[in-house]
Amino acid sequence: MMSMIDHGPDPTQTPIAVGAIGGSGTRVVARILKGAGVFMGTRLNESEDNLDFTERFRHREVLALPDGAFEARLRQFEGLSRAGMREAGQRHWGWKEPNTHVVIDRILAAYPKMRYVHLLRSGLDMAFSANQRQAWFWGPYFLERPVAEPPGARDMLAYFCAVHRRISALAERPENRGRVLFLQYEALCARPEAEIARLMDFLGLQPAQPVSTLAALIAPPASIGRHREHDLSVFDPADLAYLKQTQPAP
Numbered sequence: 357m358m359s360m361i362d363h364g365p366d367p368t369q370t371p372i373a374v375g376a377i378g379g380s381g382t383r384v385v386a387r388i389l390k391g392a393g394v395f396m397g398t399r400l401n402e403s404e405d406n407l408d409f410t411e412r413f414r415h416r417e418v419l420a421l422p423d424g425a426f427e428a429r430l431r432q433f434e435g436l437s438r439a440g441m442r443e444a445g446q447r448h449w450g451w452k453e454p455n456t457h458v459v460i461d462r463i464l465a466a467y468p469k470m471r472y473v474h475l476l477r478s479g480l481d482m483a484f485s486a487n488q489r490q491a492w493f494w495g496p497y498f499l500e501r502p503v504a505e506p507p508g509a510r511d512m513l514a515y516f517c518a519v520h521r522r523i524s525a526l527a528e529r530p531e532n533r534g535r536v537l538f539l540q541y542e543a544l545c546a547r548p549e550a551e552i553a554r555l556m557d558f559l560g561l562q563p564a565q566p567v568s569t570l571a572a573l574i575a576p577p578a579s580i581g582r583h584r585e586h587d588l589s590v591f592d593p594a595d596l597a598y599l600k601q602t603q604p605a606p
Contacts, residue, residue, distance in 0.1 A: 364427040365434050365466045372450030372559055375457035376475035377519060379487030381541040385475055386452035387573050388552060393564035394448045395441040406451035408436050414455045419497060426459075430466055448561065457519060458494055461526055464535065471559050474523050477541040479599045480583035483513040483591070491515040498522070510590050517595045520602060545576035 372394055376382045386404035390396050397406035412418075412429045421429075441449040456463070460472055488506045495503030495511060498518040503511050527536035537558045544551045548571035556563055563570060588596070 363424070363431060365430045367466065367468055369434065369438075369467055370448070370469045370471070371434075371437070371467055372448065372471050372473070373456050373460065373463065374450070374452040374473045374475065375460060376454045376477070377457075377482055377516060378454045378490040379482065379485040380454070380475045380477040381544070381577075382452050382454055382475050384544075384574055385473065385539065385555075388555070388570045389450060389452070391563065391565050391570045391573065392556065392559075392561050393446055394450050394561070395437070395444050395446040396449075397437060397451050398440045405453045408433055409451050409453045409456070413459055414453070416493075416497070418459060423462075426462055427466060430463065454490060455494075457523060458497075460523070464526070464532055468531070470535065472536045473539055473555065473558075474536060475539050475541055476520070476603070478580075478583065479513055479516040479520070479595075479603055480588070481580065482516050483509045484582055484586055485512065485579075488512065508590075509586070510592060513591050513595050513599070517598050521598075524602070542580060545574055545580065548574045 372389065374382050374385050374389070383404045386396055386400075390404075396404065397408060399407040401407060412433055418426065418429075437449045437451065441447075456472075457474060460474075464470060464472060491507045491512050492503055492505045495507060495515050499511070499514055503515070507515070523536065523538075526532055527538075537555065539551065539555060549567050552563075552567050552570050556567070
């Protein structure tokens with residue numbers, strides 16, 4: 357009979373996870389990591405989301421799962437990922453799925469040696485994003501109030517700020533220091549080689565391709581700065597103040 361510890365994830369593993377609010381540009385980070393030799397999963401959609409992760413963790417019920425049930429899902433996911441990594445002949449495994457941030461506290465606890473990359477895009481630009489599903493799906497949990505479908509720009513920014521506060525607090529916990537990297541999307545577009553080098557250093561990776569080759573994967577979108585075309589008076593002044601304190605102007 358297997359002991360209870362056999363049912364949990366392997367704490368010696370060093371996975372790399374990428375999360376963000378949907379629409380932040382995580383696809384290009386996944387492609388950079390793949391180019392650097394990281395196995396990012398077998399079942400990926402067109403956005404490079406790891407569907408094995410999505411199927412197990414993008415459910416509201418996951419928030420209430422007891423530790424044993426959560427860890428069983430994580431162990432299943434780990435098994436699939438490590439098997440795929442071995443088949444591909446690679447040394448590192450990870451995944452990209454924007455919703456990862458929702459449960460990253462429990463995943464960091466399960467893997468003391470893992471690294472988490474949280475991609476940040478301008479909160480004001482994200483408030484006017486057409487990618488609103490995540491804010492609607494998880495908004496009631498983070499904001500502790502109902503969120504319309506689709507959410508308006510005011511709720512989108514409120515959600516952004518709530519997520520940023522939570523991940524910042526997690527990153528500051530003693531057990532997580534040095535394990536969470538905030539990667540600014542605008543900086544990645546403006547200074548791709550420098551930001552990729554910073555990412556590789558954080559992950560302890562020697563990329564399989566030159567940094568210049570990985571930088572060529574980045575194509576800055578025209579949507580950078582889109583908030584300038586909108587009325588910012590719709591936002592909660594407290595959210596605007598928080599944004600000014602924590603995010604550089606895009």
